Amino acid sequence: MNFSLVERSETVLQGPSWIFLSKALRQVSMTVMEVACLQVRQLEWKLWQITGFIRLARDLPIPILTYILYTFIDINTDTGKARFLSDTTADIEKPLSRDLSDKAGNNLYSCLKQLYLLKKLNQALKVLLSIDSWTYSLHFASPALTSQGCSTFALSIVSLIKTYGFDSEVRTALDRYRDLLDPPYHFTLTVACPGPYGYQYLNLSAISQTVDFLNVIVYNYTGPWSKTSGDQANLFLSSSIPASTPFNTEAIISYILQSIRLDKITLGIPLYSCAFNNTSRPREQFSGSYTYDFKELPLNRCTETNDNKTGLSYCYRNRELISYNSILVVHLKAAFIQNKSLSGTMF
Numbered sequence: 001m002n003f004s005l006v007e008r009s010e011t012v013l014q015g016p017s018w019i020f021l022s023k024a025l026r027q028v029s030m031t032v033m034e035v036a037c038l039q040v041r042q043l044e045w046k047l048w049q050i051t052g053f054i055r056l057a058r059d060l061p062i063p064i065l066t067y068i069l070y071t072f073i074d075i076n077t078d079t080g081k082a083r084f085l086s087d088t089t090a091d092i093e094k095p096l097s098r099d100l101s102d103k104a105g106n107n108l109y110s111c112l113k114q115l116y117l118l119k120k121l122n123q124a125l126k127v128l129l130s131i132d133s134w135t136y137s138l139h140f141a142s143p144a145l146t147s148q149g150c151s152t153f154a155l156s157i158v159s160l161i162k163t164y165g166f167d168s169e170v171r172t173a174l175d176r177y178r179d180l181l182d183p184p185y186h187f188t189l190t191v192a193c194p195g196p197y198g199y200q201y202l203n204l205s206a207i208s209q210t211v212d213f214l215n216v217i218v219y220n221y222t223g224p225w226s227k228t229s230g231d232q233a234n235l236f237l238s239s240s241i242p243a244s245t246p247f248n249t250e251a252i253i254s255y256i257l258q259s260i261r262l263d264k265i266t267l268g269i270p271l272y273s274c275a276f277n278n279t280s281r282p283r284e285q286f287s288g289s290y291t292y293d294f295k296e297l298p299l300n301r302c303t304e305t306n307d308n309k310t311g312l313s314y315c316y317r318n319r320e321l322i323s324y325n326s327i328l329v330v331h332l333k334a335a336f337i338q339n340k341s342l343s344g345t346m347f
Helices: 016-024 047-059 088-093 110-121 137-144 147-164 171-180 204-210 249-256 327-340
Strands: 030-036 067-075 126-131 190-194 213-217 265-268 274-277 303-307 312-317 320-324 344-346
Touching: 067 110, 067 137, 088 110, 110 126, 126 147, 137 147, 147 171, 190 204, 213 249, 249 265, 249 327, 265 327, 312 327, 327 344
Parallel strands: 030 067, 030 344, 067 126, 190 213, 213 265, 265 344
Antiparallel strands: 274 320, 303 312, 312 320
């Protein structure tokens, strides 16, 4: 299936939050951004929801981005093939107000069109197709049981890349497809490596031989599952309240560096908070946990605290403790990436 791109001139706007982040990360060599229709794909699709994704795309700091991860695809448990277009309206079909939708042909619209437009603004930008291993994790078991299942899955990924123009996926099948092209093209293969939970069980040396780089998820250290409030993405162990930092980024990266080259590691930074309700300080019991987006923080009348020694920040008001990465902490993490000679960062 081939698509053509019907477009008008679009203006990409820089939101104020991205301007601050861009300044904080301007010395980092690689910046990976995960964008998704996931949260709205679980709802009934309406025009405003698709438009919300488009506005996000237009606000992305394109000049500093090297990769965009488009999330997520599922696996058909009956066939073992990757199942990408679970909502064709959202992914490729919905014309927006400025689209020329009366043109004949099999034209591309909606979310994927916006990503193509972004690539035109930054020709070095790569858009990677992400396979979900969290929500759809149980669907991986069937194709992973046999070599034939793995082969079927890999070939279906290559088919998606051919059809929709993504830049990435499964190594052996991709390399075979690469050799058919003139000139040959190296397709990027990455993995999201669990930071606080499970990284010690991975065969990191073997993974390193296959992937181009690892996006290390060094956040979600605390959340609704925690017994007490704490920080969700601190750089270092807290010396004053150690129990509030059950994990820390420095320890996780140090462990991974035993098996992975420095230039293959990107450091994950969350663009959302973890809020704890009915609590007065870190390491205390709470009732209720939820999130705020980065652009909403700090909240009005919410006192922000930055701890440079621990590399964390939070704000507090009315028995609500909100853990997130402030711009100052992003600066600290950018310096950490440079000092460790890591590849870059991932949001």
